[in-house]
Amino acid sequence: MEEQQLRSAGWFGRTGKDGFIYRAWMKKQGIPSYEFSGKPVIGICNTWSELTPCNSHFRQLAEFVKKGVLEAGGFPVEFPVMSLGETLMKPTAMLYRNLASMDVEESIRANPLDGVVLLCGCDKTTPSLVMGACSVNLPTIVVSGGPMLTxxxxxxxxxxxxxxxxxxxxxxxxxxxxxxxxxxxxxxRSDGHCAVMGTASTMACMVESLGLSLPHNAAIPAPDAARKVLAQLSGIEIVNMVKKNLKLSDILTREAFENAIKINAAIGGSTNFVLHLLAIAGRIGVPLSIEDFDRFSQGIPLIANLQPSGLYFMEDFYYAGGLPVVIKELLPQLHNDCITVNGKTIKENFEGVECYNGDVITSVEKPFNTTSGIVVLKGNICEEGAVLKPSAASIRLMQHTGKAVVFEDIDDYKHKINDEELDVDENSVLILKNVGPKGYPGMPEVGNMGLPAKLLAKGVTDMVRISDGRMSGTGFGTVVLHVSPEAAAGGTLAIIQDGDEITLDVEKRLLQVHLSDEEIARRKQSKNVQVTMAERGYVYLYQTHVEQAHLGADLDFLKGSSGSEVTRDSH
Known part of the structure; x- marks a missing residue:
């Protein structure tokens, strides 16, 4: 490979004081000159953090990536970026997804990198790293951390x-x-992220179905030696990608996104998939709408028998054959010629795989559940859309009309939910407002509200719940999420009152409050929607520029790509 073909040569291949500075300060780490001569420099973007327990094993995983890079003739350099721990961060990790993506984007663009390996695991680390990398568009491969043992x-x-x-x-x-x-x-019991088909596992499946990782990346348990082998093979592959100049934009086509939506339906993936895939599409410049998630989910049965929609765990999923088996089952319905990071098509990668446990991964002909995917609802409550995961819902509530029990915000909910005097029964519809992107801010995972204590005592296990927030991919129930526009943006959700009649009809894709257009307009005119705005810092930036859920909740000025060019030198 000629030195001038490498992006990193713009740093290390220079003469004079500029080249002197770039090389000399790297040499202080004990790096000899030949490491900079004609070798692809591979950045290992690491979200290791002791505050992100899901990613606590990434230091070791990075060493195996480095082995692969060195084996293939590249030069690995590891660098940290903001890490988002779902379990510890307040008020919610989702608030910081876009900030982490900015960190990733600028860290990649600003440095002498020819290709990038993204090390991610916990829920928001995967989409934030992919979003940031898309806005630079270098050769990139993803290595997930893997699920923990059951x-x-x-x-x-x-x-x-x-x-x-x-x-x-x-x-x-x-x-x-x-x-x-x-x-x-x-x-x-071990390193790794949640052991069910929650958001972390859904994100790992997403990158594999998009073609951004090697086969089997999604499900290998974190402690399994195969995870280290995959990391080393990924290190080899990223060097090959640089040599072929195989970039993210070559892999992330419209057809790849359609494949990912279909595969997500078949595995019972998290509703958070919608927000993150929309944001990734916005960064790489592929047209994608919230309606596409319903359209391309239709006709795809649930064939992965995994919690929370089924019985088994990610460890079982891997030993049954993992995501490759699901993809093989769906090949007749997928775009088979989509290219992946190893240069092979989806069909070439997956047509020869075998299922080892038909209880864990069923067939399309005899699925675990014919109900799957993401349903996109429309109606006067959610003019721009809302989502529901039918495989996690109760069949008896899929067509339901009930009286609203309204909580104005999360504090109001916490204050009232255990009150014996709360006017609620099992037919009521719980409404939670002001937990959307702007209103909370950050759109927390509180949409699967705990049921009123007095109903739990009577044996009630599910109710229709509606909010402009999210729920954990590990959660379940008849839960309507991502209502857009959110209450804080003046959506109809803001004016719903106790006792209003609400209809959910999943078959008709309808979510409606039984009020006339005139009454809705009157209430909106008299309703003074007040949003508590941050006065400074990133949260102020977020509330000022975040888009609504149906667009992916990215910051408006981050849509698209700035590319990999650095227009000015520092020396």
Whole structure:
């Protein structure tokens, strides 16, 4: 490879004081001159952090990526970026997804890199890294951290989805706090992210289905030696990608996005998939709308029997054959000629794989569940759309009319939900406002509201719940999410009152409040929507520029790409 063909040669191949500075300060790390001569410089973008427990093993994983880069004749350089830990960050990691993407974008563009390996695992680390990398558009490959081993408690398998069950059992008096703490001790048994098809696993499946990772990336458990092997092979592959100049824009075509939506339906992926895929499409410049998620999900059955929509765990999924088996099953319905990071098409990568457990991964002809995908609802409550995951919902509530019980914000909800005097029954529709992108701010995972305590005590397990927020991919229930426009942006959600009649009709894709257009207009005119705005810093920037959920909740000025060119030198 000729030195002038490499982007990094714009730094290390220069003469005079500029080249002197670039090379000399790298040499202080003990790097000899020949490392800079004609070798692809591969950046390893690492989201390791002790505050992101899902990614706590990434230091070791990065070493295996480096082995592969060196083996293929490249020169690896590891660098940190902002890491988003779903479990610890307040008020919500989603608030910082766009900030992390800016960190990634500028870190890649500003430095002498020819290709990039993205190390990501926890929910928001994957979309933020991919979004940032798309805005630069260098050769890029993703290495996910992998799911943790399945938890164990009292002889049973457990994982994150059980957290919601345990919580409701404590609130209903069927489980003590002490018993819940015993379960807590057996939940997280190893490195890795959530062991179910939550958002983290959905994101890992997303990058594999888009073609941004090597086959099997999505499901290999974090402690399995195969995860290290995949990391090393990915290090080899990124050097090949640089040599072929295979960029993100070559892989992320409209057809690749359509494939990802279909595959997400087949695995019962998280509703958060919608927000993140829309944002990625906006960065790479591929037209994608919220309606596409419903359109391309239709006719795709659920064939991965995984929690929270099914029975099994990501560890079981991998040993049954993993995502490659799902993709093989769907090949007749996919764009088979989409290219992937290893230069092969989707068909070439997956047509020869084998399923090892038909209970975990079923067939399209005999699916685990014919109900799948993401439903996009429209109506006067959500003129720009809302989403629902039917495989996690109750069939009896898919067509339902009930009286609204309204919570104006999350604090109002917490204050009222356990009140014995709350005017609510099992037919009511719970409405939570002001938890959207602007209103919270950051769109937290509170949409799958815990049910009123007095109804839990009666054995009620599900109710229709509607909000402009999100829910964890590990959650379940008849939950309508991402209502757009949100209440804080003047959406109809803002003017719904206790007692208003609400209809959810999933078959008709309808979400409606039984008010006339005139009454809605009157209430909006008299309603003074007040948003508490941050006065400074990133949160102020976010609230000022964040787009609504149906557009992916990215910042408006981050849409598109600035490319990889650095227009001015510093020396």
């Amino acid at each position: 938890g164990r408690h009292k002889g049973k398998s457990i994982s994150t989805s059980d957290l919601w069950r345990f919580s409701e059992e404590v609130r209903s008096g069927h489980m003590t706090n002490e018993q819940m703490m015993l379960a807590e001790a057996g939940m997280c």
